[in-house]
Amino acid sequence: MNLALKDIRFHKAKYLLVELILVLLIFMVLFLSGLASGLGRAVSASIETMNAKQYVLSGDADQELAMSNLTQAQYDKLVENNSGKDITGLTISRSSVKRDGSGEQLSIVYMAVDPDGFLSPNVVKGSGLSDSGKGIVLDTSFRSDGYAVGDTVKDNASGYRFKVVGFAKDAMYSHVAVGFVAQKTYTAMRRALDPVYALSYNAAAVKGSGHVDVGSLERVSKADIVENLPGYKAEQMTITMILWGLEVVSAVILGVFFYILTLQKRREFGLLKAIGMRMREINGMLVTEILILAAGGAVIGNALAFGMAHFLPDSMPFYLQSANAGLLSVVFIVISLLFGAASTIQIAKVDPLDTIGG
Amino acid sequence: MVKQKFALEMKGVYKSYRDGDHMQPVLQDLNLTVSDGELVAVVGPSGLGKSTFLTIAGALQGADEGTVAVNGIQISGISQKGLTEVRRHQIGFIFQNHQLLPYLNAVDQLTAVQKLVGHRDEAAAKSLLTDLGLGDSLNKFPDQMSGGERQRTAIARAFINHPDLILADEPTASLDGARGYQVVEMIRREVKRFNKAGVIVTHDERVLDLMDRIFYLEDGRLVEKGA
Structure with missing residues (x-):
């Protein structure tokens, strides 16, 4: 009216x-x-943008990624029992890095993934990960700290040096920016400190949402994973x-x-x-x-x-x-x-x- | 014998209000008939039932006893909703202190009322306002008008839908003598022109020479002057 x-x-x-x-x-x-x-x-954000519908964690992890640990043997068995399903391993660890030529240390969460698997990051600048070389794909927030493709960054704990090959968007985990590395590169870095290090996983990511034969392990939906991130x-x-x-x-x-x-x-x-x-x-x-x-x-x-x-x-x-x-x-x-x-x-x-x- | 249809017919109307623990009668056996084209005044000092008379004649409230008919429509005992429809279609009010909507200009005051019964007809609104000498004030808002202009706009609003009965409540109250007289003259003119019945409640003796009939409200009844 x-x-x-x-x-x-x-x-x-x-x-x-x-x-x-x-x-x-x-x-x-x-x-x-x-x-x-x-x-x-x-x-x-890093979990939300991942192309996985569910995750398999160890049974005692209380659905918390950081508390879960899968050995290579457990992982292999899981893959074997679920042939035909798209499954890939995910390893997460915290550290700090320093760019060569700059004084400031930055916190980082490493996510070690299979460069050919579906967790391999979508790069908005530069190129993706590969098994050869010491490549790392950083969250775009590193760019505002002056990081660029081609820079060399040093892991503070091991002294291992990565080469920045690209940047990915929305790669944050527990308020810390993520650096994606290939599992082989990650293993090499860990071996710089511990020569007998063998790769283990926090979780196995499953692309589809159907049933997964997990044995004694625990199957957790993406929503529950996010919900149980520390602090979330x-x-x-x-x-x-x-x-x-x-x-x-x-x-x-x-x-x-x-x-x-x-x-x-x-x-x-x-x-x-x-x-x-x-x-x-x-x-x-x-x-x-x-x-x-x-x-x-x-x-x-x-x-x-x-x-x-x-x-x-x-x-x-x-x-x-x-x-x-x-x-x-x-x-x-x-x-x-x-x-x-x-x-x-x-x-x-x-x-x-x-x-x-x- | 053919029963004549009056614009307003009130018969044996009683109304009393509760005053403390007893009922105070205000209207007692009030009778009044007004025909089309007739302008009558109801005169009396304030506080003696003039408002009550007006609200009952104007279908704003019902009487305790007696019958009231507007243009032949019995309004005694009908629901609030029914009274609303009678006011909407049969009655045009001219209130004390104009009661215009502050946010409408003169033309919109009329078209808003037109929409209650049909469609807006801006040309008709403008022509009526011009007839009442408001040709230069068509787009004025109430706060830009003089007291006389406001009351004339209110008169136009009462007449615009051609209701059968025009009721005016102390239309000269906020105006000086000359302007008050002019306003009542206009009401008379429109009553005659459109052949409508007009009832003016007033205590302003100066305008009584404009009336066809004059009633005094005494002890809850209407007494016609000279009758």
């Missing part, structure tokens, strides 16, 4: 302020949502709690706003009733007005949040998914409409008799 639009256009200043609050509320919620998934991604659950729970706390606070603020807006119009509603406007029409006008304000706020808030995401530094863990933003926006609009609907009780109470004075 265009009465709603005309009201908004006439009371520009008032509704601009209301709109500003709506925009800030939704922006705040979206921003936090972006930070929540950003932090989550910093823990789990606690962080996500904390931020999700804050997010919902904010959502509730925003809802209450919205409710109070719309309630006051409705109260201010009691006189107008009385007049509209007196001249024969039906309750349904008056309610429709109020709901239209709230829908315009809330939807407008959602659109502007989204534009701000997504726009700002462009200008945040790469090192800031911010990852706003459009699906999440969409859901939050819809919830926001629905809450507004619910409060609008609740305000219509006020309209019902307005007595058109009050319009007659004297």
Whole structure:
């Protein structure tokens, strides 16, 4: 109904302020949502982007990658028992590296993979891994520290030197940037320190989602693996709690706003009733007005949040998914409409008799 | 004998309000009939039932006893929803203090009301406003108008849908003598032009010479002057 639009256009200043609050509320919620998934991604991105549906871990690992250990013999048996399935080993270990010619040490998580297997990283710059040579594929965040293809980096524990062959996106694990290396290269590095080192695995990754014959080992879905990454659950729970706390606070603020807006119009509603406007029409006008304000706020808030995401530094863990933003926006609009609907009780109470004075 | 259809017919109307532990009667056996093309005044000091009379005649509330019919439609005892429809289609109100919507210009004040009964007809709205001397104020919002302009816009709003009954509540209250007289003159003109029934509740004796009939509200009844 265009009465709603005309009201908004006439009371520009008032509704601009209301709109500003709506925009800030939704922006705040979206921003936090972006930070929540950003932090989550910093823990789990490397696993999320891996092309595996499930993992096989040792039985005593409590579904935690870092605590799991598969010997070469266990791994071989698993592959043998599940012939025809695409299975590849994954070895994870933490260390630190230093680029030749630069002073700064950086933490790194090595992921040793089969260069021909499906865990081999998708390289956005440079070339992929191979069994020959001492190649390492680093997370793109290393680039902001000055790393480039062709650099030599030294593993601090073993003194072994890798050659940077490429960069991969979203390779983060437990807040640490990942370096992918071929299993042969990894073994060579470990043998620099321990000459009798034999390659073992944290997990065997399975590409498909069907049944796997695991024997005494444990089959864990990708979602559970992510869930059990150290810190992931606690962080996500904390931020999700804050997010919902904010959502509730925003809802209450919205409710109070719309309630006051409705109260201010009691006189107008009385007049509209007196001249024969039906309750349904008056309610429709109020709901239209709230829908315009809330939807407008959602659109502007989204534009701000997504726009700002462009200008945040790469090192800031911010990852706003459009699906999440969409859901939050819809919830926001629905809450507004619910409060609008609740305000219509006020309209019902307005007595058109009050319009007659004297 | 053919029963004549009046624009407004009130018979034996009683209304009382609770005042502490007893009921205070306000209207007692009130009778009034108004025909098309007739302008009548209901005069009385404030606080003596004028508003109550107006709200019952205007289908804003029901009477305790008696019958009220607007344009032959019985409105005693019908539901709130039914009363809303009567107000929407049969009655045009002119309120004290104009009661215009602050966010609509003069033309929109009228088209918003047109939409209640059909379609907006901007040309008709503009022509009625021009007739009432508001040709230069068509796009003015209430806060840009003078008191007289506002009340004339309110008159136009009451007439725009051609309701059978026009009810005015102290239309001169916020205006000085000359402007008040002018406003009532306009109401009279439109009542005659469109052949509608008009009832003006007022305590402003200066405009009574414009009335076809004058009633005084005394002890809850209407007494016609000179009758």
